[in-house]
Ligand SMILES: NC(=O)C1=CN([C@@H]2O[C@H](COP(=O)(O)OP(=O)(O)OC[C@H]3O[C@@H](n4cnc5c(N)ncnc54)[C@H](O)[C@@H]3O)[C@@H](O)[C@H]2O)C=CC1
Ligand SMILES: CC(=O)C(=O)O
């Protein structure tokens with residue numbers, strides 16, 4: 039198979055879908071790899087590193103789309119990229135379709151087979167292609183929140199760890215999964231007073247067993263949530279219902295109960311965000327204010343640490359890229375129910391029921407897609 043990888047064009051996105059090491063393994067499996075010129079530069083991989091392992095360098099994204107049977111990239115395809123997809127082509131990337139009707143409609147129209155990293159599953163009920171970026175975004179969240187809290191950025195002017203004689207910042211993390219756990223660990227490490235809220239008692243039990251003494255856990259009832267929001271200097275949004283739009287847990291009215299200048303870091307923004315007042319921002323212009331509360335809502339946080347993120351994402355995606363190249367998407371998805379869960383759009387149909395439900399559009403199951 040000819041596997042292609044293009045340069046990311048989303049604002050300030052420096053990750054790349056295939057490292058030279060990944061390209062080398064794909065080639066070793068008997069395939070051809072074509073990389074857009076400059077695709078790896080933002081992550082520290084010049085074109086020569088790809089040439090050295092036998093990959094072809096193409097001058098433009100269009101050339102890669104024309105040559106490749108499968109496109110591997112990082113972020114959801116932008117409108118110009120969607121226009122280059124063709125029927126029968128495979129796209130393997132983050133898609134986050136539930137909050138993104140325009141992209142979903144374009145992918146339906148394209149006739150391509152679109153497999154989303156974020157809905158691929160594993161045997162432990164985890165999301166193995168989301169987890170590495172959730173680890174990165176979780177670790178970044180308190181860092182970005184601490185910056186947002188600084189007075190010059192409009193924040194409350196509170197230092198995460200406090201100083202002797204002055205209380206530390208209070209941080210509430212909503213959702214104790216991969217993002218939330220990493221965020222809580224880092225915020226606690228910075229000296230903040232941290233509480234993690236989740237709907238899963240089993241998850242809270244696990245967190246309590248492992249992290250007792252570092253941060254507290256609290257069941258995410260409406261009453262507990264309201265109380266924590268009102269007393270927090272920083273609130274980190276880290277909930278997920280796989281494939282679906284994030285539930286809006288914090289309404290605009292609740293902002294009025296918060297401390298003026300408090301910071302919200304809505305990591306769940308790529309699924310639409312869990313604060314009613316959130317909208318996606320970019321690394322170039324990351325924060326905005328609503329009713330005196332600062333919002334940081336960057337939808338591609340890991341792009342800020344592109345080299346770490348590219349390597350971490352590549353480690354997780356490579357076995358799936360090789361399986362898709364070796365077997366073709368249909369057989370690879372037949373053989374592996376976890377990869378099959380990644381099928382989001384095929385041959386003009388939504389193939390991930392939570393996406394259809396979120397957008398009010400018809401959807402078929404991934405199993406049915408295999409028969410089309
Ligand atoms: N902005 C960015 O750059 C990035 C965003 N993300 C996003 O962060 C979000 C979280 O991802 P992960 O931590 O990997 O997911 P996860 O599945 O590991 O954790 C989500 C947690 O939310 C909990 N939850 C669900 N409903 C809840 C509610 N009503 N109240 C409290 N907790 C609730 C679940 O029980 C689960 O523990 C996702 O939307 C993901 O796409 C991930 C990486 C980068
Ligand atoms: C998961 C995601 O949206 C990202 O890594 O950008």
Ligand SMILES: [Mg+2]
Pocket residue numbers: 114134308337338
């Ligand atoms: Mg996005």
